[in-house]
Amino acid sequence: MYSWVKQWAIDRFGEVKEAKGGEEVRVNCPNPNCLGKKGVRDTKFHLYINIKSGVFICPRCGWKGHLREFVEWVDGTTWNEFVKYLRYNEFTDLGFDEFKKKIFEKLTNKSTQTSNKKVKLYKELPFKTLKITKETIAFRYLKRRGFSMEDVEKFSLRYCIEGKYAFRIIVPFYENRKLVYYIARKYVEDIPGVKVKNPSSSDNRMLPKNEVLFNIDNIDVTKPVVITEGVFDAMTVPNGIALLGKYMSKQQILKLKRKNVSKATVCLDRDAWTDTVSLAKTLKTYGFDVYVVRLTEYKDPNEAGKLYMRRLLLKAEKLDFSLMVKTQLNQ
Ligand SMILES: [Zn+2]
Known part of the structure; x- marks a missing residue:
């Protein structure tokens, strides 16, 4: 039973309708591509959410799924973060925009806190690297690929000559100035091993590959x-x-x-x-x-x-x- 849906929907959409004696909450479909035959947005509360089953559907554009997907879409957050928020907060009577801003701030703060707790990040690259200068073979490789010394600086590129990343350029990934990932790319072709090495997936001081965005x-x-x-x-x-x-x-x-x-x-x-x-x-x-x-x-x-x-x-x-x-x- 998702009894908070009605209040949540009022906060997000301003106005809702109910059907089936309150079992269904209906809102104007927010899908920007839900334009009907006349090419206009929904004003007749076509998207309905069943608060017992948690299923939502808009027969106008065919968008349907679980409430989970809808909440993530509307609030720009993940379901887990949203549920955590629900557990320790009551909905307030703030207006739509202000409320949405507040909840979003809260969710983003909360999520960075939890991810910091979960992942104790490295302060710097956890192995020995060297500075790339104009004279290095690493730079000659980068130059062939169209990069300058400014790029080396801008992207904080380094290189290794020993260890498991020997003869590789290290490209670090930062988020809020914290190291979250790196890749190690060969700059000499005739050394053994794959072109690009990633941190071991068991290294829990790095974020998973599918969560990081370089640059x-x-x-x-x-x-x-x-x-x-x-x-x-x-x-x-x-x-x-x-x-x-x-x-x-x-x-x-x-x-x-x-x-x-x-x-x-x-x-x-x-x-x-x-x-x-x-x-x-x-x-x-x-x-x-x-x-x-x-x-x-x-x-x-x-x-x-x-x-x-x-x-x-x-x-x-x-x-x-x-x-x-x-x-x-x-x-
Ligand atoms: Zn729709």
Whole structure:
């Protein structure tokens, strides 16, 4: 029984309707793509939530699922954080906007507190690294990939000549100035081992790979954040972040939300057009203004280079209904 739903929905939506003697709470569907036949937003309380089963459905746009998904979408938080909040707080009679701001602040503070308690992060890289200078082989490698000494500084790049990361460039990931992850990329091809090494997944002083976003500390939230796959791609484009793959987890999306990022450009590798479209759609449901670019001549942003990418990004297309139709036809 989700008896708090009605109060929560009033706080979030201002007005609700009830059906089935209070068993169902109905709100105006907040899905920006729920536009009906006439292309207008819902004003007739089409989305209903069953407070006994916790199931919600909007027959107008077909969005349905468990309350859990709906709350996460509306509040931009995770269900666990939300439930924790419910346990020790009563709903107040604050107005809609102020209440939402308050609860959101509380949830974000709470979540950083718990994650700090859970993960005792390293103060610095937990092994011996060296400074990259112009004369090093590590820098020669970076230069071949289009990077300068300014990039070395900006992204705090280091390198190793001994230990398990010998002859690798270390790319650290920071969040709020704290080290949360790193990768170790070979700069000499003829050494054994995989191209890229990650911290051991049993190292519980690092965050999991699917929760980190490379370069999140450096982004300018007033400009579109460019979402790429690899760290060298993110370093090639302006305002870039890297997912370390083609998939963006909910935790990664919520991290962008918490930073107050509102515009995002999806810029994955050439082989990932389907993933690009699907990520763009997902980001749109989280309320981002979404743009997409498609690489055709090069396999990834780093191969394309800084200048080419700047030009390509100027031509990024906004994801709206017509582009969604077009991309579906082109897939
Ligand atoms: Zn709807």
